[in-house]
Amino acid sequence: xxxxxxxxxFSHPPIIIGHGNVVGKKEGDGPLGSMxxxxxxxxxxxxxxxxxxxxxLQQKAAESAIKNAGLKxxxxxxxxxxxxxxxxxxxxxxxxxxxxPLFGLYGACSTMGEAMTLGAILVDGGYADRxxxxxxxxxxxxxxxxxxxxxxxxxxxFSATWTVTGSGAVVISKSGNGPKVTGITPGxxxxxxxxxxxxxxxxxxxxxxxxxxxxxQDFERCPADYDRIITGDLGVVGKQILEEFLDSQGYxxxxxxxxxxxxxxxxxxxxxxxxxxxxxxxxxxxxxYVLPKLKSGEWKRVLFVPTGAxxxxxxxxxxxxxxxxxxxxxxxx
Amino acid sequence: xxxxxxxxxFSHPPIIIGHGNVVGKKEGDGPLGSMxxxxxxxxxxxxxxxxxxxxxLQQKAAESAIKNAGLKxxxxxxxxxxxxxxxxxxxxxxxxxxxxPLFGLYGACSTMGEAMTLGAILVDGGYADRxxxxxxxxxxxxxxxxxxxxxxxxxxxFSATWTVTGSGAVVISKSGNGPKVTGITPGxxxxxxxxxxxxxxxxxxxxxxxxxxxxxQDFERCPADYDRIITGDLGVVGKQILEEFLDSQGYxxxxxxxxxxxxxxxxxxxxxxxxxxxxxxxxxxxxxYVLPKLKSGEWKRVLFVPTGAxxxxxxxxxxxxxxxxxxxxxxxx
Numbered sequence: 094x095x096x097x098x099x100x101x102x103f104s105h106p107p108i109i110i111g112h113g114n115v116v117g118k119k120e121g122d123g124p125l126g127s128m129x130x131x132x133x134x135x136x137x138x139x140x141x142x143x144x145x146x147x148x149x150l151q152q153k154a155a156e157s158a159i160k161n162a163g164l165k166x167x168x169x170x171x172x173x174x175x176x177x178x179x180x181x182x183x184x185x186x187x188x189x190x191x192x193x194p195l196f197g198l199y200g201a202c203s204t205m206g207e208a209m210t211l212g213a214i215l216v217d218g219g220y221a222d223r224x225x226x227x228x229x230x231x232x233x234x235x236x237x238x239x240x241x242x243x244x245x246x247x248x249x250x251f252s253a254t255w256t257v258t259g260s261g262a263v264v265i266s267k268s269g270n271g272p273k274v275t276g277i278t279p280g281x282x283x284x285x286x287x288x289x290x291x292x293x294x295x296x297x298x299x300x301x302x303x304x305x306x307x308x309x310q311d312f313e314r315c316p317a318d319y320d321r322i323i324t325g326d327l328g329v330v331g332k333q334i335l336e337e338f339l340d341s342q343g344y345x346x347x348x349x350x351x352x353x354x355x356x357x358x359x360x361x362x363x364x365x366x367x368x369x370x371x372x373x374x375x376x377x378x379x380x381x382y383v384l385p386k387l388k389s390g391e392w393k394r395v396l397f398v399p400t401g402a403x404x405x406x407x408x409x410x411x412x413x414x415x416x417x418x419x420x421x422x423x424x425x426x
Numbered sequence: 427x428x429x430x431x432x433x434x435x436f437s438h439p440p441i442i443i444g445h446g447n448v449v450g451k452k453e454g455d456g457p458l459g460s461m462x463x464x465x466x467x468x469x470x471x472x473x474x475x476x477x478x479x480x481x482x483l484q485q486k487a488a489e490s491a492i493k494n495a496g497l498k499x500x501x502x503x504x505x506x507x508x509x510x511x512x513x514x515x516x517x518x519x520x521x522x523x524x525x526x527p528l529f530g531l532y533g534a535c536s537t538m539g540e541a542m543t544l545g546a547i548l549v550d551g552g553y554a555d556r557x558x559x560x561x562x563x564x565x566x567x568x569x570x571x572x573x574x575x576x577x578x579x580x581x582x583x584f585s586a587t588w589t590v591t592g593s594g595a596v597v598i599s600k601s602g603n604g605p606k607v608t609g610i611t612p613g614x615x616x617x618x619x620x621x622x623x624x625x626x627x628x629x630x631x632x633x634x635x636x637x638x639x640x641x642x643q644d645f646e647r648c649p650a651d652y653d654r655i656i657t658g659d660l661g662v663v664g665k666q667i668l669e670e671f672l673d674s675q676g677y678x679x680x681x682x683x684x685x686x687x688x689x690x691x692x693x694x695x696x697x698x699x700x701x702x703x704x705x706x707x708x709x710x711x712x713x714x715y716v717l718p719k720l721k722s723g724e725w726k727r728v729l730f731v732p733t734g735a736x737x738x739x740x741x742x743x744x745x746x747x748x749x750x751x752x753x754x755x756x757x758x759x
Contacts, residue, residue, distance in 0.1 A: 196612065
């Protein structure tokens with residue numbers, strides 16, 4: 094039911110009964126390497142293009158999540174999915190073989206939050222017994238689309254993040270066992286006028302702050318009500334901005350803030366600078382690291398806030414800013 | 427509640443209490459010209475780029491729909507919107523000033539169907555009292571992105587469609603007066619392997635047929651149960667394919683099939699070949715022509731099926747096909 098100005102608290106909290114993920118070699122070499130389900134040594138996944146490779150990531154993650162939930166494709170009523178590529182081609186070509194009705198979503202790197210938000214609504218409301226929510230990204234096609242061809246070997250400032258190659262998927266169900274989605278706070282676009290595509294953390298931090306503030310107000314909670322407040326891919330620059338901004342609003346989250354982009358790479362040895370990013374970042378960290386800690390009972394309740402920078406080369410080259418958006422979900426053990 | 431394999435029938439049918447639209451000069455010169463609410467003589471809408479012009483279309487349509495419903499921005503809980511541009515920049519930059527939480531959607535030209543489907547779910551389920559669903563397209567930025575620069579003056583085959591410059595928006599509410607959304611059938615991706623980006627009608631017709639068949643099966647209805655079955659932008663080529671395909675499945679819809687793309691232009695005098703297309707096409711025909719006929723009682727029940735061709739220049743240039751998707755909604759007087 095509606096909670097406060099922008100949030101929803103679920104009457105029948107949907108359950109995450111299965112999840113799956115697949116990542117690339119660099120992610121497999123990182124601190125979370127042992128937790129990932131599938132690590133692909135070949136960045137092309139045997140495909141003939143980077144885009145097709147990302148489609149294979151989505152297909153593998155979706156199939157794995159469905160299998161891990163003990164289900165078949167026919168048991169899933171709807172798919173909710175997206176990626177960073179223009180016209181969502183990783184999603185279209187990755188999921189068509191599943192032959193399940195699809196809601197294509199675009200929320201930049203917040204897409205996993207958007208997909209789980211809408212998926213949880215479909216299940217809580219009785220519109221579906223089971224849905225799959227997923228998102229993906231691929232370093233090589235993101236660089237090609239948003240920045241420079243890989244062959245160019247461009248230098249990256251320390252504020253830049255490294256797009257995660259990977260896809261994470263969850264099966265959200267009305268019954269079964271697993272962590273529950275108990276509430277959501279969909280975010281609005283926040284634009285502070287920032288224009289540096291090599292500092293996406295700074296572009297997204299205001300949107301993350303807005304969604305987290307709105308969430309805490311709507312639910313009348315404080316940061317201490319959560320074991321972790323988990324942002325998507327702010328990286329080290331965005332993390333500091335978020336924490337300082339929230340502090341100025343009276344919320345100190347420093348002792349329980351975690352950023353998926355910071356967790357996924359070891360910046361000192363992996364040359365990833367500010368951290369990981371991309372739709373896949375929060376999706377694979379959720380499904381490899383966060384959900385197991387909720388299942389084991391180590392964490393009781395987290396606020397999962399994937400963050401997106403609404404960057405496009407077209408708007409960027411026309412001198413526009415890079416607005417941000419973030420969608421929050423409460424996930425409980 | 428769930429209906430059949432893929433559909434939903436609403437227990438508390440959401441009501442379309444307001445709608446608005448804005449189109450370009452060419453659309454204003456067409457057969458529906460007198461029905462549009464706002465006609466922009468300047469294709470740039472005073473902006474400095476085609477993309478920014480489309481953002482202005484979205485903003486105008488949203489604000490008009492909200493005003494026509496007798497509401498203020500603050501009365502709208504969520505926005506559901508999308509466009510054809512990579513990373514949905516028309517949407518991001520068009521709607522940020524509304525400061526309303528946004529679900530960004532991509533379903534190619536089926537986006538209005540997707541936005542209204544999810545919007546109706548949010549309202550029926552009690553998750554929002556009022557939402558705005560909208561979509562847009564712009565001829566000039568679509569040509570630039572998907573085909574050729576306008577200055578190139580390329581020849582267009584007769585199977586090609588003309589992207590509509592326009593945006594249509596609806597306010598969906600739990601109470602009030604207006605046509606009701608009584609059911610939905612979200613579509614799956616259908617790929618028949620077609621690769622001709624100058625014949626999008628043929629690419630989309632199989633998806634439209636799939637959604638319409640699924641809908642009629644799920645609701646145990648026949649075409650005669652609808653005053654009109656309204657597809658989005660198949661154009662004359664796609665219309666014939668759809669009708670023949672459905673006929674082979676035992677459904678003759680010829681006497682009640684209407685295609686928004688065919689209605690919006692006069693192909694004999696406007697040089698638009700197979701018809702109109704783009705996310706804006708079905709959105710502006712719905713809000714100018716279809717909803718008034720339901721409000722006047724001339725039509726009692728229609729099946730509105732916006733159709734999308736999941737075309738991307740990247741996948742297209744890599745030799746991939748153009749899959750289709752279509753989302754169906756039952757709208758009743």
